[in-house]
Amino acid sequence: MDTMIPVDRGGPAQPLLLATGLRKHFPVGGGILGRGRKVVRAVDDLTLSVAKGETLGVVGESGCGKSTVARLLIRLIKPDRGTMVLDGDPVDEPHGITVNELRRQVQMVFQDSYASLNPRLTIGETLAFAPKAHGLPAAEARERVRDLLSKVGLDPNNYAERYPHELSGGQRQRVNIARALALRPRLVILDEAVSALDKSVEAQVLNMLVDLKSELGLTYVFISHDLNVVQYLSDRVLVMYLGKIVELGPVEAIYGNPQHPYTRALLSARPSMDPRKRTKEAPIQGDPPNPIDPPSGCRFRTRCPFAEDVCARAEPALSDTGHQSVACHMSIAGSGHSKAVRGGAAAA
Amino acid sequence: MAIQTPSFELGSPLVQPTAASASRGYWQSVARRLRRDPVTLICAGTLILIVAASLAAPWLGLADPYKTSMIRRLLPLGSPNYLLGTDELGRDMLARLIYGGRLSLFMGVTPVVCALLIGGLLGITAGFLGGRVNMLIMRVMDVFYAFPSVLLAISLSGAMGAGTENTLLSLTLVFIPPVCRVSESVTTQVRGFDFVDAARASGAGTLTIVRVHVLGNVLGPILVYATSLISVAIILAAGLSFLGLGVKPPEPEWGLMLNTLRQAIYVNPVLAALPGVMIFITSICFNLMSDGLRAAMDVKA
Numbered sequence: 001m002d003t004m005i006p007v008d009r010g011g012p013a014q015p016l017l018l019a020t021g022l023r024k025h026f027p028v029g030g031g032i033l034g035r036g037r038k039v040v041r042a043v044d045d046l047t048l049s050v051a052k053g054e055t056l057g058v059v060g061e062s063g064c065g066k067s068t069v070a071r072l073l074i075r076l077i078k079p080d081r082g083t084m085v086l087d088g089d090p091v092d093e094p095h096g097i098t099v100n101e102l103r104r105q106v107q108m109v110f111q112d113s114y115a116s117l118n119p120r121l122t123i124g125e126t127l128a129f130a131p132k133a134h135g136l137p138a139a140e141a142r143e144r145v146r147d148l149l150s151k152v153g154l155d156p157n158n159y160a161e162r163y164p165h166e167l168s169g170g171q172r173q174r175v176n177i178a179r180a181l182a183l184r185p186r187l188v189i190l191d192e193a194v195s196a197l198d199k200s201v202e203a204q205v206l207n208m209l210v211d212l213k214s215e216l217g218l219t220y221v222f223i224s225h226d227l228n229v230v231q232y233l234s235d236r237v238l239v240m241y242l243g244k245i246v247e248l249g250p251v252e253a254i255y256g257n258p259q260h261p262y263t264r265a266l267l268s269a270r271p272s273m274d275p276r277k278r279t280k281e282a283p284i285q286g287d288p289p290n291p292i293d294p295p296s297g298c299r300f301r302t303r304c305p306f307a308e309d310v311c312a313r314a315e316p317a318l319s320d321t322g323h324q325s326v327a328c329h330m331s332i333a334g335s336g337h338s339k340a341v342r343g344g345a346a347a348a
Numbered sequence: 349m350a351i352q353t354p355s356f357e358l359g360s361p362l363v364q365p366t367a368a369s370a371s372r373g374y375w376q377s378v379a380r381r382l383r384r385d386p387v388t389l390i391c392a393g394t395l396i397l398i399v400a401a402s403l404a405a406p407w408l409g410l411a412d413p414y415k416t417s418m419i420r421r422l423l424p425l426g427s428p429n430y431l432l433g434t435d436e437l438g439r440d441m442l443a444r445l446i447y448g449g450r451l452s453l454f455m456g457v458t459p460v461v462c463a464l465l466i467g468g469l470l471g472i473t474a475g476f477l478g479g480r481v482n483m484l485i486m487r488v489m490d491v492f493y494a495f496p497s498v499l500l501a502i503s504l505s506g507a508m509g510a511g512t513e514n515t516l517l518s519l520t521l522v523f524i525p526p527v528c529r530v531s532e533s534v535t536t537q538v539r540g541f542d543f544v545d546a547a548r549a550s551g552a553g554t555l556t557i558v559r560v561h562v563l564g565n566v567l568g569p570i571l572v573y574a575t576s577l578i579s580v581a582i583i584l585a586a587g588l589s590f591l592g593l594g595v596k597p598p599e600p601e602w603g604l605m606l607n608t609l610r611q612a613i614y615v616n617p618v619l620a621a622l623p624g625v626m627i628f629i630t631s632i633c634f635n636l637m638s639d640g641l642r643a644a645m646d647v648k649a
Contacts, residue, residue, distance in 0.1 A: 074549050103551040116542035120374055120564040126543075129560060130550030163374070176546075183550060 008052070010088040015049040016187055016219050017106070022046045022072050022082035024065075028292065038292050042068040044243040046082075047318075050187065055213070055220040057234030057251065059227060059266065061288055065243040066223045067111075070191040073221065074108050075099045087186075104134070107180040111192035113172035117164040123149070123175050124160035130182045148178040151215075153208060170201035177209070181216070189221045194229065206233060227270045231255050239263045242291055242299045249324020259326040262300050298329065310336040381644040388640025391633040398630055402449030411440035413447040413600050422616050433619050435605065436612050437598075441619065445626055448600035451512075452627070455594070455601070456582035456634075458516055463523030464574045470524070471531025472566060476539055476558055486532060492525040501584050505593040515594040519581055530573045534566045568645045575638035579631030586627050602627050 023046070025039035043065045050056050060066050071077045073084070075091070083090060086105060090096030110116040117126055127148055128141040136144065146156035152174040164172055173193065180188050190209070194202045206229065213220060224230050230237060230251075237254040239247040239262065247260040258264045265284040284303045289295055295302050301311040310329050314336075318327040329337035382388060401408065411430075417438030425433045432441040474485040492500065504518035538544065539562070547557045586603025588594035595601040597608065605623040613620040 071545075076545055076549055100551040103549050108546070108549050110542040110546060112542055116546050118541075118543045118561050118565070121560070129547060130552065133550060133552035133556055179546065179550075 008087070012052055014052070014088055015085075016052045016087055017050040017073065017221075018085040019049070019073065020047050020083050020085075022069070022084070023080045024068055024072055024077060025080055040291050041243050041294055042291065043072060043079075046243070046245060048238060048245070048248070050219055050221060051236075052186075053217065053219055054235040055222055055233050057230035057237040058221065058223040058240060059225065059230050059237060060240035061266075062225065063288060063291070064240045065291075066225075066240060067191055068243075069240070070108060070189045070221070070223055073189055074106050075102060076108075104183050105185050106187045106189065107183060107185040108189040108191060109173075109176050109180045109193040111195055113169055113176055113196060114164065116176050117172060119164055121163075122160065123154075123162050123164070123167070126164075126175065127160075127179055127182055130179070134183065144182065148182055149175075151181065151212065152178045154178075168201075170197055170205060173197060173201075173205055174208070177205070177212070181212070184216075185218070187219045187221065189223070191223045192225070193222075195224060195226060202229070209233070227255075227267065239266065242288055242294050244299060245318055245325075245327060246300065247324060247326050247328075248318065253323040257323065259321055259324065259331050260300075260328045261304050261306055261330075298327075306330060306337075306339060308337055378644045382640065385640050385644065388637055388644070391637040391640070394629065395633045395637065398449055398626075398633075399453060401446050402453055405443075405446045405450060408446065410443035410446060413439060413443040414598055415439060422612050422619065424616060425618060432622060433616065435609055435619070441622060444600040444605060445602075445622060448602045448605055448623065449626065449630075451595055451599060451601040452582055452586065452603070453630070455512070455515060455519070455585035456578050456630075459519035459523055459585075460574050460577045460581050462516075462520040463527045463577070464570070466520070467524040467527030468531045468570055471528040471533075471570075472535045472558065472562065474528070475532040475535025475566075476554070476562060478536070478539070482532070485528070489525040489528050492521070493529075497522050497526075497580075498584065498587065501588060502591065502593065505588050510593050510596060512595055515585060515588050518588075519584055522584070523577055523581065526577065527570070527574060531566065531570050534569045535562060538562055538565045569642075572638055572642045572645060575641060576635055579634040579638075582627060582631050582634075586623075 022043055024043045025041050027037050027039050046065075046069065048056070058066050058069060068077070072079050072082075075084075083093070084102070085091065086097060086102055089101075091102045092099050117123075121129070124142070124145050127145045128138075131141045131144050132138070145160055149156040149159055154171060154174055159167070159171070159175075164175075167175065173196075177188075177193070193209075194205050197205060209220070210233070212218060220233070222230060222233050234251045236249065237247075237251050238245055239254065239260065241262050247254060247258065247263045254263060255267065258267055262284070269284070286303060289299070289302050295312070296315075297313055298304070298307070298311040298316050301307040304311065308329075314329070316327045316329045316332060316335065318325045319332050321331050329335040330339045333340060417434070420430070420434050420438040421436060423430050423434040423438075425431075427433055430440055430442070432445065435441055435444060470485050470489075474482040495503075501518050501522045504521060505514055508514040508518065544557065544561055547561050552560075582602075585594055586601070586606065589601050589603030590607040592607070595604050597604060602623040606620075606627070609620040609623065
């Protein structure tokens with residue numbers, strides 16, 4: 001039993017998960033022998049770290065690669081390139097830990113609460129599956145199931161023998177969260193975990209997530225397109241656009257002082273409760289460009305009101321501005337952009 | 349099941365379902381739906397009757413199905429002592445029809461069961477592993493698909509020679525590709541569900557995932573499809589016997605009986621049609637039952 005409780009190894013300062021240069025391109029179409037094959041650049045050279053005990057929010061439009069990031073972090077899909085380090089241990093490398101060990105400590109909650117539960121298994125069987133697969137005896141697994149169900153606020157006597165179709169969406173999502181906790185992970189990836197729930201149930205589940213986090217000492221990667229939910233839950237926020245990070249920083253900095261035009265547009269596009277705070281900046285228009293053939297340079301330039309020549313020429317690196325990191329030429333001194341901080345003279 | 353929204357706060361009493369009804373398992377709800385489907389029930393009843401009669405044939409006090417008589421050839425239906433008349437060699441038709449069911453059903457069910465095991469295994473493997481394995485298995489199946497099934501069965505039987513074993517073998521080979529294809533498609537579909545991803549994310553082995561999460565969800569559709577194949581198998585087996593490639597005389601078998609009674613079609617057409625009627629009833633029952641099962645097992649509640 002004790003072996004199932006992951007131990008903290010590197011101390012609180014060491015990031016729990018460090019992903020460097022993650023890249024995933026999906027091939028589409030093309031001939032039989034791969035001639036003329038195109039790729040969807042779902043995630044392109046993404047580097048992120050998740051500190052112990054924090055909640056990292058990931059936001060972005062549909063199709064920007066949020067879910068791919070989730071699946072990469074838990075290795076449901078294999079990255080084309082990039083490394084991952086879990087609390088000091090490289091993943092899937094000669095001297096590191098195996099993918100299976102990674103999955104013991106990193107678990108995921110899926111968006112579709114119905115599709116993520118096997119319709120032929122009872123809730124109890126679903127929850128017991130992972131512990132049993134890791135060798136927990138049946139009696140202990142049963143005990144674990146009862147424990148998990150009460151943790152997520154479902155009465156074990158009533159729910160363990162039920163089938164998924166007998167539960168409501170909120171109850172099913174509680175079961176999914178319980179399943180993710182079954183192996184006592186340290187990091188839980190929540191991929192749009194509350195997006196499909198109606199607002200009142202969403203609030204209950206969110207509160208439960210907050211409580212579980214402090215109770216079990218969890219770390220969350222919270223992926224959502226709902227900016228308000230991310231603001232409520234996150235310590236740090238990562239904004240993605242077309243498979244790349246455009247802005248990354250503490251939640252106060254991102255929401256209070258967004259630097260990247262895309263982040264600003266996202267934030268201004270969310271409906272406000274206050275009639276005095278009307279949308280001032282024109283919200284971005286149109287759909288994101290096709291990720292098969294993303295724009296050169298800065299990927300946002302086709303929809304950016306401040307785009308200049310330099311944006312098409314060079315790709316802005318993610319650079320620190322003091323409070324947060326931004327990938328925009330306007331935030332890089334001397335980038336050649338007319339609005340860049342001090343001195344647009346020196347073209348890099 | 350009433351759907352209710354639990355009011356949940358930490359420390360509040362645990363959520364209670366409003367209806368304290370006993371949870372119904374999957375198979376129970378299938379059985380409940382089947383009970384409301386008279387067509388399926390009648391077909392199943394007819395099939396049980398035919399199968400039971402064939403199995404119990406030696407104990408039913410029937411006439412000897414092999415005993416010929418030159419005097420009593422082609423007696424019409426309803427003759428004294430010969431309820432369904434006699435065939436062209438004076439054998440009792442009723443006995444031959446019931447005994448014939450043994451071979452005909454055996455020839456219908458066995459190849460499907462064998463094809464189910466082999467084709468199902470191949471299809472689930474191809475579907476779950478995907479990629480190159482899928483490509484390899486499914487393209488080989490496509491080669492078999494290129495031939496019409498009747499033609500394939502006839503040519504295989506013709507090449508291997510007549511006989512029961514060869515018929516079974518050729519029918520099995522004919523049925524592997526369709527079973528494989530259906531298994532592959534349902535497995536591919538199930539594999540795409542998040543619960544399979546969740547199982548993979550829990551670090552369970554491939555075999556465990558297939559056993560616990562895939563098999564339970566694919567066996568239903570595959571079995572339903574296999575039931576519909578039984579009728580095809582019976583007809584194909586009868587067809588092979590009719591062509592002289594299957595069972596050899598004097599064994600009673602519906603297809604063979606249809607063939608030998610062909611000569612009598614102008615003398616006693618009703619009699620000549622009887623084995624055909626049996627084939628028809630059996631295969632349509634299997635087909636309708638398969639449809640009913642499909643409907644009953646389609647759980648979207």
